[in-house]
Amino acid sequence: MIGSLPTALEIDSKEYAIHSDFRVILRIYSAFADPELDEREKCYVCLKCLYAEDIPREHLQEAVDKAYWFVGGGDVPQESVQPAKTIDWEQDESIIFPAVNKAAGFETRTVKYLHWWTFLGYFNAEEQRAENEDKEFLKQLTGGE
Numbered sequence: 001m002i003g004s005l006p007t008a009l010e011i012d013s014k015e016y017a018i019h020s021d022f023r024v025i026l027r028i029y030s031a032f033a034d035p036e037l038d039e040r041e042k043c044y045v046c047l048k049c050l051y052a053e054d055i056p057r058e059h060l061q062e063a064v065d066k067a068y069w070f071v072g073g074g075d076v077p078q079e080s081v082q083p084a085k086t087i088d089w090e091q092d093e094s095i096i097f098p099a100v101n102k103a104a105g106f107e108t109r110t111v112k113y114l115h116w117w118t119f120l121g122y123f124n125a126e127e128q129r130a131e132n133e134d135k136e137f138l139k140q141l142t143g144g145e
Contacts, residue, residue: 005115006074009051009066012059017052018070022108022119024049025071029089046071073120099126 008015031037031045046067047055055063089096100119101107103126108114 005117006070007115009063009070011055011062011066016055016063018050019052020070020115020117022114022116025116025119026089028071029087033088033090070116073117096123099123102126 005020006018007020008017010016028046028049031042031049034042037045043064047060047063050067050070051063087096097109100122103122108119108122
């Protein structure tokens with residue numbers, strides 16, 4: 001449905017509830033960035049954090065694929081999404097949250113629940129706004145078009 005925010009993912013024709021709050025996804029990104037975890041452990045953390053129930057072993061690959069789809073923003077055109085691997089969510093927290101809060105118009109960390117895609121939308125909107133401001137500033141500096 002247009003405009004809906006998923007709170008479950010379909011795996012082998014069954015809906016599995018997910019924890020869709022942005023804080024959960026930031027924990028997943030933290031695990032992805034942990035050099036002490038191998039790829040299998042990172043997948044395990046992702047599945048355990050995201051899904052509200054255990055996924056049958058025979059459907060784990062599909063669950064991982066759907067999890068990565070969700071964490072990546074779903075079917076959002078990728079040119080409009082800041083590549084997640086270039087962002088260190090923990091290291092850059094002090095600049096990310098003020099920017100997201102500015103786009104949101106409120107302190108996002110104080111709300112009880114905020115869907116990951118909504119948070120990601122605020123983040124991308126602020127990134128786009130900042131990029132446009134940079135382009136305008138460069139135009140003014142160079143007197144160019």
